[in-house]
Amino acid sequence: MTKLSVNINKIATLRNSRGGDVPNVVQFAKDIQRFGAEGVTIHPRPDERHIRYQDARDLKPVVFTEYNIEGNPVESFLKLVLEIKPTQVTLVPDAEDAITSNAGWDTIKHKDFLVDVIKEFQQNGIRTSIFVDPILKQIEGAKATGADRIELYTEAFAHQYSLGNKDAIKPYIKTAELAHNLGIGINAGHDLSLDNIKFFKDNIPSLLEVSIGHALIAESLYLGIENVIQMYLHKLK
Numbered sequence: 186m187t188k189l190s191v192n193i194n195k196i197a198t199l200r201n202s203r204g205g206d207v208p209n210v211v212q213f214a215k216d217i218q219r220f221g222a223e224g225v226t227i228h229p230r231p232d233e234r235h236i237r238y239q240d241a242r243d244l245k246p247v248v249f250t251e252y253n254i255e256g257n258p259v260e261s262f263l264k265l266v267l268e269i270k271p272t273q274v275t276l277v278p279d280a281e282d283a284i285t286s287n288a289g290w291d292t293i294k295h296k297d298f299l300v301d302v303i304k305e306f307q308q309n310g311i312r313t314s315i316f317v318d319p320i321l322k323q324i325e326g327a328k329a330t331g332a333d334r335i336e337l338y339t340e341a342f343a344h345q346y347s348l349g350n351k352d353a354i355k356p357y358i359k360t361a362e363l364a365h366n367l368g369i370g371i372n373a374g375h376d377l378s379l380d381n382i383k384f385f386k387d388n389i390p391s392l393l394e395v396s397i398g399h400a401l402i403a404e405s406l407y408l409g410i411e412n413v414i415q416m417y418l419h420k421l422k
C-alpha cells in the first residue's frame with residue numbers, strides 16, 4: 186500500500202492572494218482527511234509565500250493522519266519542526282528564491298550537516314526523509330546520513346512521461362531497488378498526477394508514500410468546476 190499525502194501549499198497560495206481566510210487551510214486539512222487522504226504535507230518556505238509558520242502550528246491538532254513537513258533545514262525551520270513534532274520531516278535543499286523545489290540533496294557533499302540534523306529530529310521522535318534525485322550514489326549517501334527514508338524527486342519522470350518517454354522510469358526503478366536493499370523507506374513526489382501516478386506506482390512496488398499537491402489541486406478544480414457552475418446557475422434562477 187502506498188499512502189497518499191496531500192500537499193496543501195496551494196490552498197494557502199489561494200488564501201494569501203486575497204489576504205483573508207478563504208479557503209481556510211485548517212478546515213481543508215480536516216476535510217481531505219475525511220475524504221480519505223492518508224497524510225497532510227506542507228512545505229513552509231522562509232518567505233511564507235504560501236504556508237505560514239503559524240499554519241504549521243494550527244494544523245498540528247487537526248492532522249490525525251500523517252503530518253509531513255518539508256523544507257530546507259535552516260535555523261527557523263529546524264526550530265519550527267522541533268516545536269511541532271510532526272510524523273515526518275522531509276529535508277529539501279531549496280534555495281530561497283526557487284519558485285519550487287528543483288533539485289535533490291547532494292548527500293555526499295552535505296553528509297556531515299545531514300547527519301547532525303537527522304540525528305536531532307530522530308532524537309525527538311520525528312521520522313526523517315531526504316529529497317534526492319534518482320542517482321545511485323546519492324542513495325548510498327542518503328543511507329550514510331542515517332535518514333529513515335528518501336523522497337525520490339519525480340519532476341524528471343513526470344516531464345518525460347508527459348512526452349511519452351516511459352523509459353524515464355528506469356533510474357527510479359534502479360534507485361528504489363537500491364534503497365529497498367539498503368533498508369531505507371521510499372517516498373516520492375513532485376509533479377505526480379492522475380496521469381502518471383499509476384505507472385509510477387506499478388513500477389516502484391516498494392513505494393511507501395507519495396505527496397501530491399500542485400496537480401491534485403488543479404485536477405480538483407477541473408473535476409469540480411462543472412458541479413459548482415451548475416450550483417450557481419441554480420441559485421440564479
Ligand SMILES: CC(=O)[C@@H](O)[C@H](O)COP(=O)(O)O
Pocket residue numbers: 192194195227228230255277284285286316374375376398
Ligand atoms: C519537495 C517538493 O517536491 C515540492 O514539490 C514541494 O513540496 C512543493 O513546493 P511548492 O508548493 O512551494 O512548489
Ligand SMILES: NCC(=O)COP(=O)(O)O
Pocket residue numbers: 192226255336373374375376377396397398399400401
Ligand atoms: N513532496 C512533493 C510534494 O509535496 C508535492 O509536490 P507537487 O505535487 O506540488 O509537485
